[in-house]
Amino acid sequence: MKLIRGLQNLKNYAGSVVTIGNFDGVHIGHKKIISQLVKKSKELGLPSVLISFTPTPQSFFSREQASLSSFKEKHRLLSELDLDTHLIIRFNQAFSQLAAQTFVQEILLNKLNMKYCLIGDDFRFGKERKGSFELLQSLSKDKGFTVKETPSILCNNRRVSSSAIRTLLKSGDTQSASQMLGHAFSITGKIIHGLKNGRAIGFPTINIPIQRKISPVHGIFAVTIELDGATYQGVCSVGNRPIIGGKKTLLEVFLFDFNQRVYGLEAKIIFKHKIREERNFADFKALKQQIELDVQNAKDYLTN
Known part of the structure; x- marks a missing residue:
């Protein structure tokens, strides 16, 4: 898996399939998204690109929370999942002000030439978190890409999420946390x-x-x-x-x-x-x- 640190190191792609998120802990919900992305990548003959952020938006906006994985740990887990590229975007003041539609046009389309996008059902992006599946869906019609949303999955009748895993670990329930993580x-x-x-x-x-x-x-x-x-x-x-x-x-x-x-x-x-x-x-x-x-x-x- 190729690691690209920062948009300044990103060269224009001839085409790609993309997913975006923090992927903290790389849990079974993340793995489901990535598995589907890799499958679509092979079907279309296009490279798969996973986009994550450093620091996380929560950390940047002083909503600090426990991290399930350090950068090195997360990258190591992702490298086991047959992805082609891990793009890390530096989340700073300028990027935080980027409108959702501008992010789609300037990065996902102009830089990555995105043909297919797969996101989780709770994903939000862009200034004031105005970007959503619905926005991507409306843009896809004119911009020539397909977008799909992956529903959340359950583990022990509980929605799998990084925040749920943090809660389990905080309470000392390492077994249930491991089941949600998949490791x-x-x-x-x-x-x-x-x-x-x-x-x-x-x-x-x-x-x-x-x-x-x-x-x-x-x-x-x-x-x-x-x-x-x-x-x-x-x-x-x-x-x-x-x-x-x-x-x-x-x-x-x-x-x-x-x-x-x-x-x-x-x-x-x-x-x-x-x-x-x-x-x-x-x-x-x-x-x-x-x-x-x-x-x-x-x-x-x-x-x-």
């Missing part, structure tokens, strides 16, 4: 040095930057870890570490039966089960006692 929720990043407080109480951890302003998970979890071609088990803490007055949300993992130097390596933390919420402790002795219980709970869950 287990995970966070990937390179291992960095921490403060080594865990080592001092007998629980050395690996530390990974979360790479998002707001984490969709918070608390203590049983996890598996993919690292350097092997899979391990462990306990993961995502939180602010109140015992030391922490402010920044950090991700730390204690791996069972592990004693290697792995700084700089990339690790994938796969969230299996929430054990408890993060809380403060009177001292490190009390924290150590709780971690011992967390480790046992995680081992019990992961071995059953």
Whole structure:
């Protein structure tokens, strides 16, 4: 899959099939849209183009929300779906003022020469979110393209959406979230040095930057870890570490039966089960006692 960063790097296409959205988490609803787009791409003999935005419109307009996937994680998930091109548009002040009809004409038609467009049933675009399926449908008649709308899909009698998955993760329901995603929720990043407080109480951890302003998970979890071609088990803490007055949300993992130097390596933390919420402790002795219980709970869950 070809990655194009910014409209300035986009060359005019002879024709294309297009979908547009944030695709946060690349859940089963997104995958349905992309599967249909790829199928139409092959039928028409035209390249498939997925358009997403950075930052997201919500973030740009200070409606910050937890991200299910970092840019790197999202691009990696998309690259597994047989798309031809991922176009990332920089969402800035100038772009936010672009009228929906102008976006269609200048980018989708003039640049991409769009012949087919597939969008989700809740998609809106353009200044003041005035762009819709109905607008695309009305323009298609004179502009020579076809537009189709994909209805939402249900999982466990609930509409699949990124916001629904965020709610499930916030409540600790990793299993239902994974069903909506179509894959287990995970966070990937390179291992960095921490403060080594865990080592001092007998629980050395690996530390990974979360790479998002707001984490969709918070608390203590049983996890598996993919690292350097092997899979391990462990306990993961995502939180602010109140015992030391922490402010920044950090991700730390204690791996069972592990004693290697792995700084700089990339690790994938796969969230299996929430054990408890993060809380403060009177001292490190009390924290150590709780971690011992967390480790046992995680081992019990992961071995059953």
